[in-house]
Amino acid sequence: MFLNTDAIVLRETRYKDADKILTVLTRSSGLQTVTARGVCRKGSALAASAQLLAYSQMCLFTYKDRASLREAVLAEAWLPLRDDIGRMILGVYAAEVCAALATEGAECAELLDFLLLTLKRLAYKRQPDALVKAVFELGMMRLNGYGPDASACAVCGEADMTNPCLHLTLGQLHCEKCKPSLPQGISMPLTRGGVAALRFISEKEPGKIFSFTLNENELTPLAHAAEAYMLTQLERGFQALDMYKRLL
Ligand SMILES: [Zn+2]
Numbered sequence: 001m002f003l004n005t006d007a008i009v010l011r012e013t014r015y016k017d018a019d020k021i022l023t024v025l026t027r028s029s030g031l032q033t034v035t036a037r038g039v040c041r042k043g044s045a046l047a048a049s050a051q052l053l054a055y056s057q058m059c060l061f062t063y064k065d066r067a068s069l070r071e072a073v074l075a076e077a078w079l080p081l082r083d084d085i086g087r088m089i090l091g092v093y094a095a096e097v098c099a100a101l102a103t104e105g106a107e108c109a110e111l112l113d114f115l116l117l118t119l120k121r122l123a124y125k126r127q128p129d130a131l132v133k134a135v136f137e138l139g140m141m142r143l144n145g146y147g148p149d150a151s152a153c154a155v156c157g158e159a160d161m162t163n164p165c166l167h168l169t170l171g172q173l174h175c176e177k178c179k180p181s182l183p184q185g186i187s188m189p190l191t192r193g194g195v196a197a198l199r200f201i202s203e204k205e206p207g208k209i210f211s212f213t214l215n216e217n218e219l220t221p222l223a224h225a226a227e228a229y230m231l232t233q234l235e236r237g238f239q240a241l242d243m244y245k246r247l248l
Pocket of ligand 1: 153154155156157158174175177178
């Protein structure tokens with residue numbers, strides 16, 4: 001049967017001489033593994049839509065558990081990202097995280113929209129990369145039900161904490177002095193501004209959670225905590241993240 005949906009390429013692998021195997025995130029049917037025949041041939045009408053991170057209206061032909069790309073109209077190639085290696089790798093990292101969290105066959109509109117928003121921020125907005133990356137990591141955790149409880153100290157209940165920290169395995173905030181009352185595990189320090197940002201990301205609708213600024217002294221600890229929190233919760237690393245760190 002034919003499936004018409006908008007979709008983004010999360011992963012591409014060259015296959016045979018001129019083909020690719022794509023992992024795409026579709027709006028209506030989640031992750032799909034798609035064969036894209038002839039897309040590496042010069043002049044292929046599908047070449048632009050079969051490249052990493054390309055966002056297109058796709059027509060897929062699906063049979064049993066296989067899908068092939070029949071038609072595609074490119075909607076966004078994120079050209080500014082392709083001119084900036086650091087931001088491109090962050091985009092690929094965002095795609096890798098989405099591929100790890102999306103499910104096959106299930107509707108994925110919220111996840112797809114959030115990935116598109118993240119790429120738009122990376123490609124077209126002048127926000128610091130560290131801010132976009134941190135909001136993406138925390139936003140993905142929230143969309144998947146792993147968002148930290150940012151309301152108050154898990155031990156004493158104080159909302160205005162002195163030296164606030166985020167406990168990575170518990171996903172709860174605490175004052176530095178309250179740490180001994182919590183189960184063992186790594187906690188990352190935050191600032192008051194970082195806690196406010198964490199609350200903003202937890203509470204606002206996903207389409208608006210990138211809309212804040214933070215000075216560098218507050219952003220750096222938030223960025224470290226966001227990355228460590230996501231990796232701890234998912235219990236895995238990401239190749240593109242390792243590449244990004246080698247680049248810094
Ligand atoms: Zn406390």
